[in-house]
Amino acid sequence: MVFGETSGGIDRRTYLKLAALLGGAGSVTNAAAQDGQEWSNTLEVMHGWTGGDGAEAIDALAEAFGSEYPDMEANFRPIGGAGNVNLDQAVAQRLRAGEPPSAFAGWPGNNLVQYEGVLGDIEADVWDEAGLKEAHTEEAVEACRFQDGFSAVPIGSHRMNDLFYNVEVVEQAGVDPEGIDSFDAWVEALDAVASETDAVPYANSLEPWVVLQFWAVIMQGTQGYDAYMNFIEGEGDEEAVRASFENAQTVLSEYLNEDAPEIDFTEANQAIMAGDAAFIHQGNWVAGAYVNEGLEFGTDWGRIQFPGTENMYGLHIDSFIYPGGDLDNPSPEEAKAFLRFAGSETAHVAFNQYKGSIPTREVPTDEFSPYLTETIEDFAAAEQRPPTIAHGLAVTQDVQSDLEDALSDNFLDPYNVDAVTSRFMEIV
């Protein structure tokens, strides 16, 4: 037995060296594998991608990881449920019980604050060793910084300031989407849809987080990047907040689908695909559904930047977070190897092309769809990248929850602009 094991180790080492030679360019992550390191623990990664494009993406990521680290036992554990709710709860339970996973999926940025004390620092072992600080875009690097080090690695980014539309419906209404360059112009377009077609001008859900991201993009588009950034930093201008709510109310009270209070965004998106509605504002995860339905970018559906945010990229980031700190990570070496990999070009290409998100580092775009290629180019060219307020980047988890409460209490039909404005000013 002993003999068998030893010879197995030698074989593997030789094999890996050969593989590295054949493979040519040995990336940093490959170098770790070349050392012939023994992996004694199982890697356990908790994530929430259980279905559709998310499941395909994590499978692709797991496969790519497996071929780079064939000797490591890895368990990618999916936790079902929309919007990471069940995942967050399952992770919280594990952390409270003192039995953290090796790593878990979650939003970086202010979302990390809630995990104070139970996250480990991976600056030296992951960020420096794999050279991720130079490779990733500045905002993504900053978002993963926590306390005096780093506790997360970005895996991809969804765009938050796309305004999607059904090409046929807007043509029927005689609207040229490319010509919509301001909020007022958009309202005129909505009017045209209402009067010229049977379609609903603006489809969406009235779930609080959806309204929150809608308000945020209006704030960015009508009041500008600085006004938005001041608000999330706690120095918001009340007039700007109020004006954004008034604009949101205009759209929601006059152009929205009637069943919005009851449906979720995927159902609203169905209306867009079926030609029953003209516009929808959502994170670009909805584009995955267009692709799955076989709809053509440009001929069936299109997108513009939300009016007023032409030079921005609304930033959302998904990441893998490293538990540690007061808790013992069950497999620190394996987790760090995985996180170094997660920040690599291979991982970002494998994951994002299926997820419908884009890498937070520069990658060749030939694997990506025309729409995502366009998004990648916009991301690189954007002058400003305002962090999303509805997905953990801009504000902490409890503030985000309070904002959603405030919307739920005051702004989801009937629309009480004064009440919600003063609550927002109080909370942030």
Place this chain on the structure above:
Amino acid sequence: MRDELRAVVERWRDRGTETGGDGAADGDGATKTDGGTETGGDTATDGGTETGGDTATTGEFRSERSRIRRILDRDIVQSAPFWLPPFLLMGFFVYAAIGWNFAISLTDYAGFGSIDYSELGFENYRAMLSDPAMWEATRNTFALLVGFTLVCLVVGLVLAILLDREVRFGRTFRTIYLLPMSLSFIVTAQFWMWMYNFNFGIVNQTLGAFGLGPYSWLGNPQLVLGSVIFALVWQFSGYTMVVYLAALRAIPNDQYEAAKVDGASTLRMYRRVIVPQLKPAMVSASVVLVLFALKAFDFLYAIWGYRPRRGADILATKMIREAFNKQEWAYASSIAILLFALSLAVIAPYLYQQHRQGNL
């Protein structure tokens, strides 16, 4: 029942003295006459007292023995095997947990750190008073409680009276009405989500046939609580019906006949003669219903998750949101204590009344 129990306890007590005596005898090793115990339990009493007399040489020893015996003889000790295990289990898992929860509510525990008990205070309770969402949740909780319980009682009563009148297929109907209660909230919530669906739900379709609606049953803050209450009534009126039906069946037929002979109309008979006799059934049913209403959390969570539509947020959903969404453990604990106090306020008068009537 009670008398029987007493008899059992008496018997146990006798048995206890007997074994006590035997023990003393064996301890001294004086007699082996106690072979009697082996042959027949009944004769052992004699042997016991006899040997006891033989061996008790010192008075001190004797009084020591008797004191232990007296302790062992006490009812509470004798019955310990019956009440102690459940008492410990309940005490630890229920009452200690409530106490611990109260202790947490006095701290400022949040996030993933450990609990700091060094500074205790009623901060969370003060915060509750100034939290507008708390007031709304409390109001909704009460509206749900009262609306659900009353409607359930009325619907259950009507169903029970109809079934009690020997209608054809009465048993079948009884099963049909009771069936929803056997389903979990998760299942019924899904049913009603489909039925209340704005576009395709059967409720709006039916109303549409009469030219009404469509209404946003689960979306309109004015309607949403009513929709929830209606669904819950559907689920639980079968239970009220069964409770009433049992009580109705216990009323002798003579009374119906007497009322008829006296010339009372059916309506009058029920109003004046039958329904007043259903009061105990009503009280016990409403206590159960109120407790169900306080636990309507499952139903709301199955539809909306952490944050129900405005107008349907109750204390239980608010509590879960504070705890598991915001990690505000201490604040959530104080809401839990409030909820506990409300439950207690409902159940305590009932238990007290039962106690006074000698039913407990």
